[in-house]
Amino acid sequence: MNMISVRSASFSYDGVNVFHDINFDLEQGGILCLFGPNGCGKTTLLDNILGHLEPEEGSIIIDGKELGRYSHREIARKIAYVPQVHERTFPYRVIDIVVMGRTPYLSPYSSPGREDYMIAENALEMAGITQLKDRLYTRLSGGETQLVILARALAQNAPIIIMDEPASHLDFRHELLLLETVAGLVEKNNLSILVSTHSPNHAFYFENRGLPVRVAMMAERRIIFMGTPGDVITEEKMKRVFNINTKVFTGNGAENSKMKFIVPVGAANRGDSGEE
Amino acid sequence: MNMISVRSASFSYDGVNVFHDINFDLEQGGILCLFGPNGCGKTTLLDNILGHLEPEEGSIIIDGKELGRYSHREIARKIAYVPQVHERTFPYRVIDIVVMGRTPYLSPYSSPGREDYMIAENALEMAGITQLKDRLYTRLSGGETQLVILARALAQNAPIIIMDEPASHLDFRHELLLLETVAGLVEKNNLSILVSTHSPNHAFYFENRGLPVRVAMMAERRIIFMGTPGDVITEEKMKRVFNINTKVFTGNGAENSKMKFIVPVGAANRGDSGEE
Amino acid sequence: MKFKRIILALALVFAPFACIVLSAFLGRYPLSPVEIFHAIVNRLSGVAPDVGTNIVWEIRLPRAILGSMVGASLAVSGAALQGLFRNPLVSSGMLGVSAGAGFGAALAIVLFHNTFMIYLFAFLFGILAVALSYMIGRIYDTAPVIMLVLGGVIVSSIFSALLSLIKYIADPYVELPSIVFWLMGSLSSASYKSILISSIPVFIGLAGLMLMRWRINVLSMGDREARSMGLNINLDRAVVIICTTLATAGAVCVSGIIGWVGLVIPHMGRIIAGNDNRILIPVSMSLGACFLVIIDNLGRIITGGEIPLSILTAIIGGPFFVYLLKKTKGGGW
Amino acid sequence: MKFKRIILALALVFAPFACIVLSAFLGRYPLSPVEIFHAIVNRLSGVAPDVGTNIVWEIRLPRAILGSMVGASLAVSGAALQGLFRNPLVSSGMLGVSAGAGFGAALAIVLFHNTFMIYLFAFLFGILAVALSYMIGRIYDTAPVIMLVLGGVIVSSIFSALLSLIKYIADPYVELPSIVFWLMGSLSSASYKSILISSIPVFIGLAGLMLMRWRINVLSMGDREARSMGLNINLDRAVVIICTTLATAGAVCVSGIIGWVGLVIPHMGRIIAGNDNRILIPVSMSLGACFLVIIDNLGRIITGGEIPLSILTAIIGGPFFVYLLKKTKGGGW
Amino acid sequence: HTGTSKKDIQVTDCYGRNVTVPANVKRIGCLYAFSGHVVAMLGRADDIVAVVRGLKRDKLLTGMYPSILNASVPGSNDSLNVEELLSVNPDIVFIKDTIAGSKAETGMLNKFGIKYIVVYYESIEGQMRAVSVIGRTIGREKEAEEYNRYYRKCIARVKIIAASIPENKKVRLYHSILETLKTDGPAGIAAEWTGLAGTCNVSAGGLSDKKQTEAFVNIEQVLLWNPQVIITHEDGAKEEIMGSAQWSSVDAVKTGKIYKMPNGISRWGHPGSVETPLALLWTVKTIYPDYAASIDIEKETRYFYKKFFNYNLSDKMLKEILSGKGMRKSKNEGRG
């Protein structure tokens, strides 16, 4: 069953086209990694799927229903979101930020109750930041802030999570925790994950774990490659899109499982890449 | 010659100690990678070195002179800075942001001139974003914004560059370009680089290129390990600090050079890591 | 935790009542506590009223009640708009309601010289001003917050200018002093009738903001994130604006323009109770109510004359706020 | 590029001059262009002055010159403070200079009834208010920007309250109308003497801001980054504040409080010329000067009386601003 | 119009300035409402070329002298548009102290050789002196003296009546000016004439700031004063007091002794009123009818307007004036 289907979507900012004819499906229990150069339109595409921006053409179908036909509450129960950058405002406590994820489940004019707080604390634990619970979130480090926003999305308990570079400020351990948490959610709870990332190894990680993961490579204003990580993240395709030389290795990971990963080795030349 | 020397520095926020007894030296033409879990105090340490925060104890010596004895202009000619997050304000043009890096060279009440613009354009090119020159920087993607700020630091032409997670939002290609640019600056211009990062492979990259790079691993409120990437970024130490299992590989890189890199393979357990 | 919250809730409700009851004992007319006690009993038991009864029931109590309503409205509206606009410098009058109400009142003073019409015009023009700001804010859909605030600034200044125009052509002997006095704000016209008139919009507005207080938290995360957490941002933003407008217009139309409360009381609330609007809104309500009643009591007893409220709020509240800031070292910012 | 910039610079300098010259031809006293031409020549050639000469040289020109100075000061100060505080809603009066000046002027009206003392008191209290805001802003060192702005709000409201107090105790027939009129702002008292008085602080302030305009760009990057680019942020911030204070106080002390210009003209500048303060500051200067001279001309000729400037600025400027916003679809925000 | 000619005269204005004015001024500017009233009263309304806007709103005055509606309005009470003033070329202008206090404005007048007389007073005596100054300036000294004589006569009449009232019969009076709670301070002209009329003005004696001319007071303070009689000016003020529960325990309200003052050229008894003599008579007559039987207020009113404005009041007009209603025009009618 497809949780997200995008059909020939196109979008422009003030007349400048960002992408056109985007098509993909994300099935239940699947992971789609959105991958592509800076400024290729990943965030913009996610904004379109979230309803924050509206595609010029094409349609977006969430769980079998046209996006525009959902109420705001309904859609928030379907999709949780981790933004690329979060602009901090008032010095709220961390737990109060995280419990905001419960909003779509509250009756219109009520505040979160005890159960919501328990779910929020659980989310904090999943993100590995229980100790930050009562801190003011405006006084956290960059990575800590990102984990708070991640925990908020986890508390939203939605069948789809859209994440925009969720690991950009995370340390080695938290990055791995994030990947494991996501993998766990997909395996156990059958969640669907749409994640934009700059690290192809995230896609390999999921593939190495045997999860149904696909990679959509955005470039030249469209999705130019789409397929399994093994198919898309290849040395040639990387060279074509990013104009750099890479190497894909296969090694033995934990418990002697096979694991694949890619490493950059140098720029092919300093000319322009696929982006404009 | 040491460009940065930190001597038994300690710092607290509102009475809560972040780190203590920090000591290190960064020599001219050297690279120091600051590495450690989220919230371990990397940004705070950099703020101390930049003079934005003041250490409770200890001293910071820049190019042989106590930090406090520099004028603001002088210090900005010594150190350029790439912040971890930049809060956008008014919709300036990209080139106008980049040329701000020239401020320490302007006579007190003048504006940047033609030469400054040429240097700024050069910096844009080094960062690979010449095409963004006349765009409003509030309407860029996350990675593009980070590159603009990077270009601004490059335009500052300082012998020391302090970068706080400069590649967090960069794509594969721009990340590599950044590393190459930095390596080039160190090799050709003898710059000193202090970079905080979550990617140990950045350190390996510099090591693979044969540059004088060291890694300072922050944890437990101090620098617990310090040494070459090969010494510090080992499977055991990673396990000790981050509580995860990793694998260090050595492969053949470009032109058949040896290249080393580290890959996470799984969390050792979900308990707490070295941070608190 | 639960227990502490009940205590807090009780304290927040109790404090304004205590202030109101206290007010019955304060005033220029010398009444002993016993007399006041009698006055209260007399009225309740239907005995024919004497001076004391009148003073307590017709002067002191209505005034204190109105004061608490006005203070609560302004403070809560300010807190809510600060959250909505993610800008701690926003105050209850941001979207033009005060300027609009001032203009409406001046117009009514010049045209009718009738208290009820002053209330009505102040209220209607306050709402009209906000509606205009909202329309300007919608000019450019993708940046509504800054556009709304700029819209409010423009509309405020236009109404202020129109108000100046009325002041300028008003009869300097008859109308100008009335307008000036109205603009300075006063509770001296408090009566059960004015309480009744203002209570309808004030209660709708305050109740709405109490219900929306969680959503204001979520709205303060910014449009994109608030939306992703299930808010209909345009609707919810409009509801918050309507509620603040009703509450502020309802208050301002009977009390005149009382500055300061709608900006600084929310900040006192932030310092005391934190930024979570679930707590901040009720705390601001209670704080605003107590503050204005106390200030008005001071104004009533210091001299036999009437000192306009705006004067005392700032002169007494200002240094207190600076003290709070200093004590909390900036209070979380 | 270079050529375009020279053209732009010339236009910016030329426009206010054109407005000033135009003003010589406008007024209630009927003078033909020939007479005006004679008047100009007469004075320059030292012929004994007639009515026409006096009108042109003693009324119309000083007024237009003062207007251009005042408009330029307010607009530039607003633009500079917006950049400094990274907040587009800040206006020239943010740090309390207008409120302080208003209080000073009212005090002088009540105490001395002497124009020079009004100038002096307005100027000094304007500066005092900013100094107080600055002191409050330094309470908490690590969050100076929001503290400064809050400090400005508090100080403004305290001075406004004190002003209300003076209005309240002022003689309603003699002093109150003068205070009210002063507060509405007017160039009617323009003379070469008042030009001279205000020109010293205004020119120091404007020149300082012109010199600092690049640094305002850098300061708007936030404290940490501005510092890393070589600014002494405390010093540079103080210099900008001092310059805006001098310029605004110098203007306000002779013209009274003219709202709106210090907030909206910079935004017009942003829409027209972008946000780079190197261009925005001179553009705001030219725009502010032209705008106020034109508005004042309208005020002088629409009726025989004097329509206070604040009224016309908002009533004419407001819709124009909305039009600009609409046309540029929000102008970059 | 510079230089002294034989036909010039010297006038000492209310600031003690010696001003040389032409013996027969032709074009008169009245930039202070009171001066306009006096000029009209002294018979030279048709020569007024410049006024303040308020003057055009006096229904009775403009009814008597419609030419005032055509005069120019070169500014307000406290600021001038000199160009406009120049364009009507007045021989003399009367200005208020607010303008006189502004060096910029007077400097402008001096520069253009516009002669001006400052009209200013703080007491009844001063008011009469101001009338004399205006009279001398416009060549109507005789008429001015006649008015002042009448003024003095009225004062004398009410003084005699007041003296005949036993101390214990004198009433506590509350004078509501515009809003119900705005009243006289100790320093104003109103405090003076209410005292002359034999009343004990509660606020004139009961406020601490002795320099105040008017003040807003607290309702409890009024209850504490407990006035026996209240006089009001504004439409609706009486009704508001009568209808308010707050005022219900005031003696005057209980006994219904609330009266609205008449309004003619100006509100009688207002600090800038030329009808204060009438206000004196009306007040004693209204408050002490038993002691003031000699006063027939209708007759006095007819006499006053006939004598000083040469205007025969119709019965309807008389009633309107005494009822004090509707004597000022709304804004739109007043503009011209």
Ligand SMILES: Nc1ncnc2c1ncn2[C@@H]1O[C@H](COP(=O)(O)OP(=O)(O)OP(=O)(O)O)[C@@H](O)[C@H]1O
């Ligand atoms: N303004 C502040 N007030 C109080 N505590 C703070 C403040 N800023 C940061 N901290 C705390 O200090 C510690 C160090 O923060 P810092 O930002 O230096 O971490 P970091 O190593 O840069 O982390 P990251 O990798 O996530 O960027 C963290 O625990 C953080 O929560």
Ligand SMILES: Nc1ncnc2c1ncn2[C@@H]1O[C@H](COP(=O)(O)OP(=O)(O)OP(=O)(O)O)[C@@H](O)[C@H]1O
């Ligand atoms: N508000 C805007 N107005 C105009 N153009 C915009 C706006 N936001 C982004 N863009 C442009 O649209 C393109 C796509 O931006 P987007 O943020 O979607 O990129 P991205 O793929 O998320 O990049 P990154 O990896 O750097 O986050 C970029 O060229 C960017 O400059």
Ligand SMILES: [Mg+2]
């Ligand atoms: Mg993005």
Ligand SMILES: [Mg+2]
């Ligand atoms: Mg950091």
